[in-house]
Amino acid sequence: MSSDPRPERTILATLPAPFRRVAGFWLLALTLWLASAVALFR
Amino acid sequence: MSRRKREVWGEARARLEGRSGAFFTRTRGLLLPLFTGPLMPDLVAEVVKGKSGGVVAALLGLLLPLLAVRTLRRGRLGDTARAAVLVAVATGLVAGLGAKVGAPVAVMLAFGAWLGTRLLYDGAPEVAAPPAPEIPQPPGLIEEARTRLARLGDPRLRPVLDTMGDLLDDLDERPERLPLARSFLTVHLDGLERIAERLDAGADPPPGLPQLLVDLQSAAEGLAARLRAEESAALDIQVKVLANRLRQEGYT
Numbered sequence: 001m002s003s004d005p006r007p008e009r010t011i012l013a014t015l016p017a018p019f020r021r022v023a024g025f026w027l028l029a030l031t032l033w034l035a036s037a038v039a040l041f042r
Numbered sequence: 043m044s045r046r047k048r049e050v051w052g053e054a055r056a057r058l059e060g061r062s063g064a065f066f067t068r069t070r071g072l073l074l075p076l077f078t079g080p081l082m083p084d085l086v087a088e089v090v091k092g093k094s095g096g097v098v099a100a101l102l103g104l105l106l107p108l109l110a111v112r113t114l115r116r117g118r119l120g121d122t123a124r125a126a127v128l129v130a131v132a133t134g135l136v137a138g139l140g141a142k143v144g145a146p147v148a149v150m151l152a153f154g155a156w157l158g159t160r161l162l163y164d165g166a167p168e169v170a171a172p173p174a175p176e177i178p179q180p181p182g183l184i185e186e187a188r189t190r191l192a193r194l195g196d197p198r199l200r201p202v203l204d205t206m207g208d209l210l211d212d213l214d215e216r217p218e219r220l221p222l223a224r225s226f227l228t229v230h231l232d233g234l235e236r237i238a239e240r241l242d243a244g245a246d247p248p249p250g251l252p253q254l255l256v257d258l259q260s261a262a263e264g265l266a267a268r269l270r271a272e273e274s275a276a277l278d279i280q281v282k283v284l285a286n287r288l289r290q291e292g293y294t
Contacts, residue, residue, distance in 0.1 A: 027155075
C-alpha cells in the first residue's frame with residue numbers, strides 16, 4: 001500500500017484550515033442536531 | 043506590525059496549524075458520533091411510541107455515520123467524498139423520515155451535513171487504495187514450450203531443439219504471430235517428447251530418425267522464415283501506404 005499522503009485538491013481544501021474546521025463542525029452540528037431534535041420532540 | 047513580527051507570527055501559526063492538522067488527521071471521523079448522539083434518546087422514544095418509520099430513520103441515522111467514520115478512518119483517496127455522502131443520506135433520512143420536515147428542508151439539511159463533512163475533512167492526507175492482488179497468469183504457450191524443450195536433453199535432438207529455441211525467441215518478440223505457430227509447436231513438441239522418451243528408455247534409433255529430425259528442423263526453420271516473410275510483407279504494405287499518402291498530400 002502506498003503511504004504517500006495525497007491531500008484531495010478541492011476548492012474547499014484551499015480554504016484556511018481553522019476556518020474550514022470551525023465552519024464544518026458547526027454546520028454538521030446544526031444540521032444533525034436539528035434533524036435529531038425535531039425527530040425527538042416532534 | 044513590522045516585517046519580522048509578521049514572519050514570526052506566520053511561522054508560529056504554520057507550526058500550530060501543522061500540529062493541529064496532524065492531530066486532526068489522527069482523529070479524523072471520530073467527531074461524527076458526537077453529532078448523532080441525540081438520536082439515541084430519539085431511538086428509544088420512537089420505539090416507545092411504536093413508530094416504525096422513526097425507528098428506521100434513527101437506526102440509519104446512527105449506523106450510516108458510523109460507516110462514514112469507518113470510511114474516513116480508512117483514509118483512501120475519495121473516502122472523504124464517500125463519507126460526506128453517507129452523512130448526508132443519514133441526515134436526510136432522519137429529517138425526512140424521522141422528523142417529517144418535508145422533502146425540501148430534508149434535502150437542505152442533507153446538503154448542510156454533506157458540506158459540513160467536506161469542510162471538516164477535505165484536505166486530510168489520503169492514501170491510494172492498495173493494488174488489487176495479482177492473479178497469477180497460467181504460463182503462456184511460449185514459456186510452456188521452453189520448459190518442455192529444456193526437459194529434452196538427448197544430444198541427438200540438439201539441432202532440432204536449438205532451431206525450436208530460435209523459433210520461440212522469434213515468437214517472443216512477435217507474440218501476435220503465436221496463433222500461426224500454435225499447432226506447429228504442439229505437434230512438434232509432442233513428437234519430440236515421444237522420441238526422447240523412447241530414446242531414454244534405451245530404444246535403438248530407427249534408420250528414419252535422422253531424416254525425421256532433419257525434417258523437423260527444416261520445418262521449424264521454414265516457419266520462422268514464414269513469420270519473418272509476413273513481417274516483411276506487413277512492412278512492405280506500410281511503406282506503400284505511406285508513399286501513397288505522401289504523394290496524395292503533395293509532399294513527393
